[in-house]
Amino acid sequence: MADLVAAAANGDRQAFDEVVKATYADTYALALRLTANEEDARDVVQEAYLRAYRGLKRFRGDAAFTTWLYRITANCASTQLGRRNRHRHEDLDPEVLDVRDQRPDNDPQARAEAALLRGRVSEALQALPPRLRAVVILRDVYDLPHEAIAAELGITEAAAKVRLHRARLRLRAQLFPTRGEREDDAHAV
Amino acid sequence: MQCDQLSPLLAGVVDGSAVMDLRSSEHVASCLRCQAELAQYRRLLRSLRHLRDEPVAVPADLLASIGARLDRYGTPRGGPWGRRVAYAGALAATAAGAAGAIAIVATRSRRLRLAS
Numbered sequence: 001m002a003d004l005v006a007a008a009a010n011g012d013r014q015a016f017d018e019v020v021k022a023t024y025a026d027t028y029a030l031a032l033r034l035t036a037n038e039e040d041a042r043d044v045v046q047e048a049y050l051r052a053y054r055g056l057k058r059f060r061g062d063a064a065f066t067t068w069l070y071r072i073t074a075n076c077a078s079t080q081l082g083r084r085n086r087h088r089h090e091d092l093d094p095e096v097l098d099v100r101d102q103r104p105d106n107d108p109q110a111r112a113e114a115a116l117l118r119g120r121v122s123e124a125l126q127a128l129p130p131r132l133r134a135v136v137i138l139r140d141v142y143d144l145p146h147e148a149i150a151a152e153l154g155i156t157e158a159a160a161k162v163r164l165h166r167a168r169l170r171l172r173a174q175l176f177p178t179r180g181e182r183e184d185d186a187h188a189v
Numbered sequence: 190m191q192c193d194q195l196s197p198l199l200a201g202v203v204d205g206s207a208v209m210d211l212r213s214s215e216h217v218a219s220c221l222r223c224q225a226e227l228a229q230y231r232r233l234l235r236s237l238r239h240l241r242d243e244p245v246a247v248p249a250d251l252l253a254s255i256g257a258r259l260d261r262y263g264t265p266r267g268g269p270w271g272r273r274v275a276y277a278g279a280l281a282a283t284a285a286g287a288a289g290a291i292a293i294v295a296t297r298s299r300r301l302r303l304a305s
Contacts (some may be wrong), residue, residue, distance in 0.1 A: 020255055029245040042251060046258040053259060058265040114236070118243065121236045140237040161206070168230065176229040186290070 001028060005065050009056040016053055024049070027073055032136050034077040036126045037084075044080050048073040068146070074138055075152040081130050117175070124174045128167055135160055136167035192222050199223065203230035 001022065007015035027048060031041035050074050052059075059068055125133055134153060138144045139160075150160040195216060202205025209217065217223045 016259075017256065020259075021252065024252055024255060025245070025247045028247050028251060029243075032245055033240075038248070042248065042254065045251065046255050047252075049255050049260055050258055066235065114239070117232065118239060121233065121240065122226050122243075136237070140234060141240045143238075165197070165200050168203075168233065169197065171228070172229055172233055175233060176226075 001065060002061070005056070005061075009059065016056075020049055022070055023069060026066065027069060030070055030073050030137070030142060030149070031077055034074065034127070034130075034134055035073065035080060035084075036130075036133070040080050040084060041076075044073060044076045045077045047080075051076065055116070057065070067148075070138075070142055070144060071148055071152050074134065074144070078134065078153050081134075112135040121171070124171050127174065128170060132163050132167040132170065133171065136171070139164050140168075192216075192220060192226075195223055196226060199227050199230055203227060203234055 001019070004019050004022075009017055013105050028041055028045050031044040031048070032038065035041050035044060048069065052069055055072070059065065079129045124135065128136070131153075135149055138149045138152075139146065143158065146164075147156050150157040153160065156164075195209075195213055198213065199217075202209055217227065245258065254292050
């Protein structure tokens, strides 16, 4: 990958095409998780690769290329979500993140429970407001540092930490509601 | 120490981003409710980390559309050689344009001379 990236940075478009081929599925998965919308995710991925290609000379190689690409994708998704909020209502597709665990596991029951929980986590993520969702996905799913998350989302590091905290509180409350939280939900309905 | 006071802190304790003081640690060590909540945060974090490996259905035409976008706004396929061809083409077009402009100016000045 490093050789391909270096060649692409020198203007070798074929090398960049190979980089795209190797990474686009993961990049799309991130974009889809951030936007919760297939059409937006597609736009975000296209824009992210265009920006990456134009900015390859600035890639210093001190981080993994994919981490750099994830940061660009997060920035593009943030822009896209801002644009979407200005122009149209958010239209969440409940099927969009219907992912299945295809890895083998020796314990079918544990595997089933873990897959079930991951499915519920995906749904709970989609129910979060986009600004909380972005931070928890970038930090807890993609392991980006707070500093990078703050830079790409255009917020302070302190704000990123507060959002992450709020997102975790909400996710826990939704996935493992206590008796009091369940009663609150029932009253809300 | 009340569980409700400690509860918000547990969301950060789970990955070390928040630290409990001695009194809080002692409370959690003896409180089943707080231990259960901490375990829930651990499960949540584990699930979130595994999400990255979950396959997502990728549109069949996505790769082609990325390529098309790069073709449109980035550098066309062919790398440095492609750029050299484009550069040569641009030079030729500029030269042709300049020649055309000179011809037009020459024609106009001849017409002006004839008219006067």
